[in-house]
Amino acid sequence: MSKRKADAPAFDGREAAAALPLAPGVYRMFNADGGVLYVGKARALRNRVGSYFNATPKPTRIMAMLAQVARIEVTVTRSEADALLLENQLIKSLAPRYNVMLRDDKSYPFVLVTKEDWPRIAFHRGPRAMPGRYFGPYPSAASVRETLNLMHKLFRLRSCEDSVFRNRSRPCLQHQIGRCSAPCVGLVEVDDYANAVRRAGMFLDGRSGELGDELTASMQAASEALEFEQAARLRDLITTIRKLQARQYVDGRSADLDVLAVAMQGASACVLLLAFRDGRNLGTRAFFPKTNGEDSSAEVMAAFVSQYYAEQPPPSEIVLDRDIPERELIEQALAEHAGRKIELRSNVRGERAAHLDLVTRNAALALATELSSSSAQQARVEALRELLGLAEAPSRIECFDISHTMGEATVASCVVFDAAGPLRNQYRRYNIAVGGSSGIEPGDDYAAMHQALQRRFRPAAEGEPDIVLPDILLIDGGAGQLAQAQAVLQDAGLQGVTLIGVAKGPERKAGAETLLLPDGREVQPGAASPALQMVQQVRDEAHRFAITGHRGKRQKARSTSRLEDIAGIGPRRRGALLRHFGGLTGLKAAAVDDIARVEGINRPLAERIWASLHGLEAGTGH
Known part of the structure; x- marks a missing residue:
C-alpha cells in the first residue's frame, strides 16, 4: 500500500466530490505517487464519487483503497454509453490496482464477409483490419466453422483466397458439391451474387424471419415469370430456413441471447458465457477475470458485463445468474451504444432457467479445473525454485531461442512467463541481420544469440527506468549459448538474473535435457521432474514463437526477392503486383496479358517478369 507523502495535505473526498458536475463521465482515483487506484463510470459524477466518502459502511477493500486516495480526476462524457466505453479503455490501458479486469489474451473468432467485387465468407481471428463486415464474436472456433458450413450450403458464397480466385480457369470441387456458385469463372451474375451476400448478412444478423418473407416473395415472382428452376431453388432455400427457425425459439421467443x-x-x-444467435446454440466460453481483491460475485459480474460488451456487440437479451450493481445504468449504456434495446435479466423461468442452471454448474467446474491447473503450475514453479536454490519463487522467467534455415531469415524469440503462465503481450522477436556489414555469418547461432540479448538488455544497461529484468533467464542451447548470455549480462553490469542453459540430450528426446546451472553443475532432472516440466513448457513456447517468426520472415523474403532482381521493379510496382495477384504464387500462375493489366506494368516489363519467374530469358516464348 502506498503511503501518503508527509508534506501532502490530507485529501478531502467530500469537498472534491461537491465540486464535480451532475453529468455522466468517468472518474480516476490516484495515490500520492501518481499511481492509478481505481477507474469507474457514473451517471452523475458528483453523486457517484460522493458516495465513496459518506458515512455508509463499506467493504474492507474499498476502505483500504480510499485511505490511499490523494486526488481524483474526472472526464465528462456526452452520455452514459460514452462513459462505459471510456471506462473500459482506461481500465485496459491503466490497469488500476483495485479494478476487476477482464483477462483474455486470445482474440475472438468472427465470421468475415469481405468488401470487394466478389465478396468471400471466411473465418477470421485477430485485428479487424480487412475491409468488410464482421459477424460475432463467437465463443469458439468450432461454432464459427459450423456457421460457415451452413452459409456455404444456403448461399453458396466463395471461401477461396483471392490469389486462387483470380487464377481459376474452371470451377473447383466446392462448386461441384453445391457449396459455391463459382463466381471465379462467371457462372453466376453479379447481381445474383450480391443478393446472396446480402441475404447471408441478413441471416447472420438474426433476421431470418424477414429473410424468409423476402425469399417467399421472390419465389412467387419467379413462378409467375415461368422461371421454375429459380423458383424451385428458392423453395428449397425457404424450406431449410423455416426448419432452422422451428428450433430458434426459447420459451416461445426468438432466442438471441447470452447466458x-x-x-x-x-x-x-x-x-461462463453461453451464446445463442438467432436460436442457434454457439457453445460456451470461460473467462477468468482478475479480481484484485474484489470478493463480491455481483461486482465481478457487473465489471465483466461492462467491459466485455463495451467491445463486443451485445445480444438483445443477457441473462445473468444474479442481479448486479448499476444494472439500469449498464443496460441503458449498452442500449445507447448498440442503438437498440438491451435487456439484462436475472429472474427467469422455463428454458432460460434451465440454461442458467447449466451455465452455473459449468462455471463452477471450469473454475475448479483452472484452480487445479494453477496449483500444478505453482508446484512446477516451486520445484524450479528448489532445484536452483533460490530464496523466493521466480516471478518472471524469460527464454531466448534462435531459428533459421541454413542461415536464412534468422529470428530470435523471447517469451515471458510469470507464476500463472505465459504473458503473451510481452513476447518479443528480434530480426537478426546476417552477412554484409553485420559481422554475423549465416548460421552463427552464438553471434545471433549475443545480438538478441544485447538488444534485450541494452536499455537496462543504459539506466532506462521501468525496465523489468527476469528472475530466471533460460537459454535454449548448451555451454556456448550460455556463455554468450553470461558475457552480455556481465558487460551490461546486470546482477540478480539466474542463467540456465537448456541442452538437448544426445537423442534430442524430451525429458532427457541437461540443465546447465549457474554454479557450474549439470543436472538431468528427468521427465518426471516438475522443475524440468516448467523449463520444457517455457522452452517449447520460445521455440514455437521463434519458428513462427522465422517462417513468416522467410516467406516474405521469398515473395519479394525474385521481383527485386528484375530491372524496372521498385517497391511500388512490386507491391501493386503482389496485391493484385494475392502473392507470388498467384503472380507466377498469371499469364503475360494478365500481368500487363496491372497499373504501371507495360507489355515488355510484363514479359520480363513472366520470364524471370519461370527461369527463362525474356522473349524465349511462353
Whole structure:
C-alpha cells in the first residue's frame, strides 16, 4: 500500500466530490505517487464519487483503497454509453490496482464477409483490419466453422483466397458439391451474387424471419415469370430456413441471447458465457477475470458485463445468474451504444432457467479445473525454485531461442512467463541481420544469440527506468549459448538474473535435457521432474514463437526477392503486383496479358517478369 507523502495535505473526498458536475463521465482515483487506484463510470459524477466518502459502511477493500486516495480526476462524457466505453479503455490501458479486469489474451473468432467485387465468407481471428463486415464474436472456433458450413450450403458464397480466385480457369470441387456458385469463372451474375451476400448478412444478423418473407416473395415472382428452376431453388432455400427457425425459439421467443454465470473461490473467479444467435446454440466460453481483491460475485459480474460488451456487440437479451450493481445504468449504456434495446435479466423461468442452471454448474467446474491447473503450475514453479536454490519463487522467467534455415531469415524469440503462465503481450522477436556489414555469418547461432540479448538488455544497461529484468533467464542451447548470455549480462553490469542453459540430450528426446546451472553443475532432472516440466513448457513456447517468426520472415523474403532482381521493379510496382495477384504464387500462375493489366506494368516489363519467374530469358516464348 502506498503511503501518503508527509508534506501532502490530507485529501478531502467530500469537498472534491461537491465540486464535480451532475453529468455522466468517468472518474480516476490516484495515490500520492501518481499511481492509478481505481477507474469507474457514473451517471452523475458528483453523486457517484460522493458516495465513496459518506458515512455508509463499506467493504474492507474499498476502505483500504480510499485511505490511499490523494486526488481524483474526472472526464465528462456526452452520455452514459460514452462513459462505459471510456471506462473500459482506461481500465485496459491503466490497469488500476483495485479494478476487476477482464483477462483474455486470445482474440475472438468472427465470421468475415469481405468488401470487394466478389465478396468471400471466411473465418477470421485477430485485428479487424480487412475491409468488410464482421459477424460475432463467437465463443469458439468450432461454432464459427459450423456457421460457415451452413452459409456455404444456403448461399453458396466463395471461401477461396483471392490469389486462387483470380487464377481459376474452371470451377473447383466446392462448386461441384453445391457449396459455391463459382463466381471465379462467371457462372453466376453479379447481381445474383450480391443478393446472396446480402441475404447471408441478413441471416447472420438474426433476421431470418424477414429473410424468409423476402425469399417467399421472390419465389412467387419467379413462378409467375415461368422461371421454375429459380423458383424451385428458392423453395428449397425457404424450406431449410423455416426448419432452422422451428428450433430458434426459447420459451416461445426468438432466442438471441447470452447466458452468464459467475463462480468464485477466494480471489479467483470464472465467468461462463453461453451464446445463442438467432436460436442457434454457439457453445460456451470461460473467462477468468482478475479480481484484485474484489470478493463480491455481483461486482465481478457487473465489471465483466461492462467491459466485455463495451467491445463486443451485445445480444438483445443477457441473462445473468444474479442481479448486479448499476444494472439500469449498464443496460441503458449498452442500449445507447448498440442503438437498440438491451435487456439484462436475472429472474427467469422455463428454458432460460434451465440454461442458467447449466451455465452455473459449468462455471463452477471450469473454475475448479483452472484452480487445479494453477496449483500444478505453482508446484512446477516451486520445484524450479528448489532445484536452483533460490530464496523466493521466480516471478518472471524469460527464454531466448534462435531459428533459421541454413542461415536464412534468422529470428530470435523471447517469451515471458510469470507464476500463472505465459504473458503473451510481452513476447518479443528480434530480426537478426546476417552477412554484409553485420559481422554475423549465416548460421552463427552464438553471434545471433549475443545480438538478441544485447538488444534485450541494452536499455537496462543504459539506466532506462521501468525496465523489468527476469528472475530466471533460460537459454535454449548448451555451454556456448550460455556463455554468450553470461558475457552480455556481465558487460551490461546486470546482477540478480539466474542463467540456465537448456541442452538437448544426445537423442534430442524430451525429458532427457541437461540443465546447465549457474554454479557450474549439470543436472538431468528427468521427465518426471516438475522443475524440468516448467523449463520444457517455457522452452517449447520460445521455440514455437521463434519458428513462427522465422517462417513468416522467410516467406516474405521469398515473395519479394525474385521481383527485386528484375530491372524496372521498385517497391511500388512490386507491391501493386503482389496485391493484385494475392502473392507470388498467384503472380507466377498469371499469364503475360494478365500481368500487363496491372497499373504501371507495360507489355515488355510484363514479359520480363513472366520470364524471370519461370527461369527463362525474356522473349524465349511462353
